[in-house]
Amino acid sequence: MAQERTLSRRSFxxxxxxxxxxxxxxxxxxxxxxxxxRVLGANERIHIGQIGCGSRGIGxxxxxxxxxxxxxxxxxxxxxxxxxxxxxxxNTKVKExxxxxxxxxxxxxxLLAVKDLDAVCIASCDHQHTAxxxxxxxxxxxxxxxxxMAMHMDKLIRAVDAVKAAGVCVQVGTNMRxxxxxxxxxxxFQKGLLGKPSRxxxxxxxxxxxxxxxxxxxxxxxxxxxEFLMDAPQRDFDPVRYSGWYGYRDYSDxxxxxxxxxxxxxxxxxxxxxxxSSCVCLGGTYTWKDQNKFDCPDHVEALWTYxxxxxxxxxxxxxxGSGSRIRMGCEKGTINMDGVWSEATxxxxxxxxxxxxxxxxxxxxxxxxxxxxxxxxxxxxxxKQPVASIDAGFQHAVAVIMxxxxxxxxxxxxxxPAKREVREG
Numbered sequence: 001m002a003q004e005r006t007l008s009r010r011s012f013x014x015x016x017x018x019x020x021x022x023x024x025x026x027x028x029x030x031x032x033x034x035x036x037x038r039v040l041g042a043n044e045r046i047h048i049g050q051i052g053c054g055s056r057g058i059g060x061x062x063x064x065x066x067x068x069x070x071x072x073x074x075x076x077x078x079x080x081x082x083x084x085x086x087x088x089x090x091n092t093k094v095k096e097x098x099x100x101x102x103x104x105x106x107x108x109x110x111l112l113a114v115k116d117l118d119a120v121c122i123a124s125c126d127h128q129h130t131a132x133x134x135x136x137x138x139x140x141x142x143x144x145x146x147x148x149m150a151m152h153m154d155k156l157i158r159a160v161d162a163v164k165a166a167g168v169c170v171q172v173g174t175n176m177r178x179x180x181x182x183x184x185x186x187x188x189f190q191k192g193l194l195g196k197p198s199r200x201x202x203x204x205x206x207x208x209x210x211x212x213x214x215x216x217x218x219x220x221x222x223x224x225x226x227e228f229l230m231d232a233p234q235r236d237f238d239p240v241r242y243s244g245w246y247g248y249r250d251y252s253d254x255x256x257x258x259x260x261x262x263x264x265x266x267x268x269x270x271x272x273x274x275x276x277s278s279c280v281c282l283g284g285t286y287t288w289k290d291q292n293k294f295d296c297p298d299h300v301e302a303l304w305t306y307x308x309x310x311x312x313x314x315x316x317x318x319x320x321g322s323g324s325r326i327r328m329g330c331e332k333g334t335i336n337m338d339g340v341w342s343e344a345t346x347x348x349x350x351x352x353x354x355x356x357x358x359x360x361x362x363x364x365x366x367x368x369x370x371x372x373x374x375x376x377x378x379x380x381x382x383x384k385q386p387v388a389s390i391d392a393g394f395q396h397a398v399a400v401i402m403x404x405x406x407x408x409x410x411x412x413x414x415x416x417p418a419k420r421e422v423r424e425g
Contacts, residue, residue, distance in 0.1 A: 039383040046380060049078035049103075049111045049120045049141075051132050053090035055214070056146060057081070057123035062090065064373040065121070066097050072377045078103035080111040082224040083242075106224035108132055112139040119380060122146055123173075125245050126252040127232050130155035137162040137170075142380045144373065146173040147265070148257035149397040151404070153422055156397050163390045171376035171386040172393030174265035176341075178375060180366035185335060185344045186270045188364045193357050194330035194346070197271060201313040201329075202263040204255070204340060207321040209288055209298050211247030218243050240292055247294030254296030255316035256281065256407070257400040262340075263314055263326065264304075265388070265396040270328070274395050276304035276312070278414045278425065279402040287319035302403035314403075333358045398422065 048065065050057050068074060079090035079102045087104045094102040103114050111120070112135060119142035122132045130150045136143050137159070149172055150156035163170050176182050218239040225237045232250045235241070245251040252258060268274060283300030298318035305311055317323070326337035326344075333351040337344045347361040348354040370378060372388070379386040402413040402422050414425035 039381065044073070046072065046074040046142075046377060047077045047114075047116050047118045048074055049080065049114060049117050050076065050090055050123070051080045051108050051111060051120055051136075052123035052125070052128075052146075053079050053081035053083075053086040054123065057086075057121065058090050058093060061121040061123050061144065061373070062093055062097075064371065065377070066093075068374050068377055069097060072374070072381070074377060076102055078105070078111045078114045078117060080105050080108050082106045082227040083218065084222040085218075106227050108135065108227075112136060112141065118142060120144070125228070126257065127151055127250065128230055130159040131230060133170075134159040134162045137166040137168055140166055140168065142169040142376075144171045144173065144376050145393070147261045147393070147396065148253075148400050149393040150401065151253055151257070153398075153401055153420070156394065156401070157420055160390055160394050169376070169380050169383075169386065170390040170393070171372065171379070172265075172388040172390065172396075173372070174262055174388045174392065174396060175372035176262050176266045177269045177387045177392075178369055178372035179341070180368050181343045181364065182266060182269070183367040183369045184365050187367050188346065189270050189328075189335070190272075193332065194328075194335070194351070195332040195353060196308075197310045197328055197330045199311045199313065199329045200267045200271075200327070201315075202260070202326045203315050203317070203323050204259050204263070205317040205321050205324050207318075209247060209255075209294065209296070209318045210258075211244045211252075211294060211296065212288075214246060215240055215244040215292070244292065244294070247292065247296050249295050252296060253400070253404045254300065255318075256300055256302050256314060256403045259316065260302065260314040260403070261396050261400050264312065264399045265392060266326075267312055267328075268392065268395055271308070273306050273308055273310075275307075275415055275417050276399050276402060277307050278412055279304045279399070279406050280412050281403040281406040282410075283316075283407060297407070300407065302400075302406070304399060304402070335364070
């Protein structure tokens with residue numbers, strides 16, 4: 001902890017710049033021999049399977065890949081979802097965009113066995129991510145996997161190890177890395193004009209929890225309930241529990257992993273930080289108590305410390321929708337983002353060591369970059385590391401797992417990177 005307190009501005013900027021350089025090198029360095037063996041040439045079509053065909057699977061993954069199908073020689077060939085209605089909706093898009101039927105199945109194992117399948121997009125429920133990721137890696141498929149990457153450390157480690165052993169290209173769904181104004185903010189921060197950060201924070205609020213927006217009528221006969229539950233506690237079929245799974249701790253841990261993972265990963269991307277040292281987290285269900293009995297917190301605040309000598313805070317208030325923002329407080333000024341996906345501005349205000357190099361409030365210039373799915377497809381072909389690699393996913397997953405362990409126990413959690421272990425401390 002003494003090192004945390006005494007780390008100098010120069011040391012931090014140097015470390016951050018080194019992190020940035022490493023990230024840049026990682027994006028251009030060729031992969032291992034195992035990874036190289038899986039690189040696809042420009043004339044080889046990338047055959048993609050979609051695991052999870054809800055609003056994220058169809059509305060984000062498939063819709064975002066569709067503009068690149070011709071230019072990057074890709075094709076959707078299979079879709080998987082426990083709900084028949086979702087599978088059929090995904091197949092309708094495949095017929096529209098690709099001109100043929102997709103293989104449809106409720107089983108991810110059956111999808112992974114489809115002949116000539118090269119890659120999968122995983123947009124399943126949070127409790128399924130690691131199982132789907134591990135199985136896809138062991139099957140030798142390139143993978144786009146949603147965040148949060150994991151809910152439990154043991155499953156996270158198994159999945160990451162499987163990816164490393166298989167040498168497949170993995171892009172994690174923390175797609176704020178691929179937003180031009182975030183790339184610009186990273187470039188600006190790495191210049192060192194703001195010096196060492198002191199506190200990075202996000203408030204992400206709403207008038208009600210997002211899981212209410214997913215509740216819909218679902219018929220029992222249309223759902224492969226066992227395929228949905230996997231190793232979650234065995235329960236009788238419940239249409240609210242199925243469609244509103246975001247609100248139940250059996251399948252999701254609420255806003256810190258669901259929304260805060262974007263923020264944590266973005267701060268890692270901008271600053272070059274990797275793993276937190278410690279975390280505390282408090283919250284509960286205070287506003288939205290009804291017959292649905294959702295048990296994910298509707299109010300929560302997590303606070304992490306980092307070995308580079310700064311704090312990071314994430315909070316959600318689902319009782320009042322005002323006040324969402326991102327703020328990066330540094331010794332020579334402040335970066336502000338008013339909202340979640342807004343452009344950033346920088347000002348010297350608040351910086352106790354401001355030196356005149358930043359004058360007035362100014363908008364940070366965007367830096368053009370490939371979109372997140374385009375980057376993944378290009379890396380499958382080139383053998384380069386994508387912008388949100390498996391290592392970046394591991395780092396954000398550790399942070400949010402620490403937070404939820406602290407939330408559940410009421411105790412401070414620490415992370416031991418040598419042992420890859422989260423424990424009380």
